[in-house]
Amino acid sequence: MAEISSDVIRGYNDTMILSILIKEPSYGYEISKQIKKITDEKYVIKETTLYSAFTRMEKNGYIESFVADPDPEGNGKKRTYYRVTQDGRDYYQTKCEEWELTKEVIQRFIEK
Secondary structure, three states: OOOOHHHHHHHHHHHHHHHHHOOOOOHHHHHHHHHHHHHOOOOOOOHHHHHHHHHHHHHHHEEEEEEOOOOOOOOOOOOOEEEEEHHHHHHHHHHHHHHHHHHHHHHHHOOO
């Protein structure tokens, strides 16, 4: 089975992360587990890639971070969570539209 090239998917890491965060705020490890699960383990995002994306998207105003206890009783260590901003929702929509156009163009070159 072919593997997904990191070069091919790099431009859509933000889209995958935002898709998860639009549903609810989350933290890095949980987001990476979700990506692995949703893709049936066909794509595993590297930790450095994930945190670089967080830094870039926060700088661009697409997400914001906050620190919270992992459970209501305050047990365990505090975690940095991320949530999507309205600019992030708009960016996500733009990336989804871009993906549809990309698929349409590339499909014209795929022979079955």
